[in-house]
Each structure stands twice: as C-alpha cells, then as structure tokens.
Amino acid sequence: MATDTASDAGTATANEPLHVDGQSQLDDIVAENDVVLVDFYADWCGPCQMLEPTVETLAAETDATVAKVDVDANQQLAAAYGVQGVPTLILFADGEQAEQVVGLQGEDQLRALIETHSE
Template identity: 40%
Template sequence: MKKNIVLSLLLVFSLAVVAQDNQTGENKIVTLTSKSYEQETLKGLVLVDYWAVWCGPCRKMEPILKQIAAETDVKVGKLNVDDYKAVARAKDVSTIPTMIIYKDGKEVQRLVGVYAKDELLKVLNNYK
C-alpha cells in the first residue's frame, strides 16, 4: 500500500515538473553537441548560447533564454564550452556568454555578454 502511495506521489511530482518546464520553455531549449550542432542550426532562426556552469553572466542569461524559447518561435540551443571545447574553438568563441544567431544555417550575428530580454528580442526580430 505504501509503495503505491509513493509511486503515485512520484508520478504527480513528475507531471508537475514537466508542466513547469513547459511554462518556462526549458523543453524547447536544445542541448547541442559536436554531432548535433550543424543539423540543429540548419533551418530557421536559431540562437545558440555558448555557456559554462561556472559562468555567472551565463546563469543570468538562462531565465531570459527560457522565456525567449517559450514565447517565440526561435529555436534556442545551448552548447557547454567545457564539454565541447573543440566546437567553441572552431566557431571562434573565446568569451562567454557568446550567442550566435543563425538564419537557415548561416551565421548572421554574434552577441557577447549579458543582454536584457527586450534587447535580445529586438535583435532577433531583425531576422524574422
């Protein structure tokens, strides 16, 4: 009986977490890897965030990127520079946070540093 109650509570908790992620846009953020990078940036408007866990400014950008993913049709991708150093070097990223905007596979703009949501939306709207 206790096992069923625990399982039921876990299910309810899991559903609540999924619902919360849907509201924040986290489920719309794509985690990029060296293998998926080119494919994920090939079509449409894509904002790629180069970040690291230890980077304070990167953490400031996280809720803004979640909101943009939730509220727009822009694909948001995140690439951890500690996990994919070769990709960061190949894309000439030496400072984080760096965000690269792609339109149909072509880099159209590069942003370095922290941006307010309205500033970032203004830049993205130039490419819609």
C-alpha cells in the first residue's frame, strides 16, 4: 500500500478514501460534498477487507467522496447511524442519508447506487 503524505495535512484528495474520526468530521465531509459513501468497517472483519479494494476504486473512479469509519474506534458514531454489522455502507446525497446497505457488495452495485444519486 502506498503511503501518501498529502492526507496528513487534512486535505486528502477526493480520489482516495478519507478516514473519519468522529461525528463532526463526518458531518463536515457530508456537508461539503454532494455524494458521500461512508464505509463503516472493522479491521478484524473479513468481508470488510475484501471490500477495501472496491471502496478504493470507487473513490478513484466516481464522483462520490468515500469515507471510512472504524466502528471499533467510533462506536458512538456507528450507533448513531444504526450500524449493527460490518461492513455497512451509507450513502449521503445533498447532506441527507439516502441509502444504507449491509454486507459485502459488488463494485457494480455500489457504482450504480452512487450514480443514482450523482445526477
């Protein structure tokens, strides 16, 4: 995995997933971007690890801003969105929660979901 020091400055480019730590940071990302796909994951979760390349591809190739939330480090944030299992993906469009999908999803399904709200 490439180490990119640009993300350390707090201004990560939109073509890589942003790692979220806390509600206020997530609120800012949702407020500043039209379409945001949030991946609630855990390091110990096998399906989450399988989903990671897909999430990175979507961040690079779609208009959506992709954010990742470690549910172990952000239990209150996960609870606030009703995350029961991981991976859970929540799509925000125009600042509102639009979709929520649980479990390993295919790239095509997620791309279609993003494109539905990117119009």
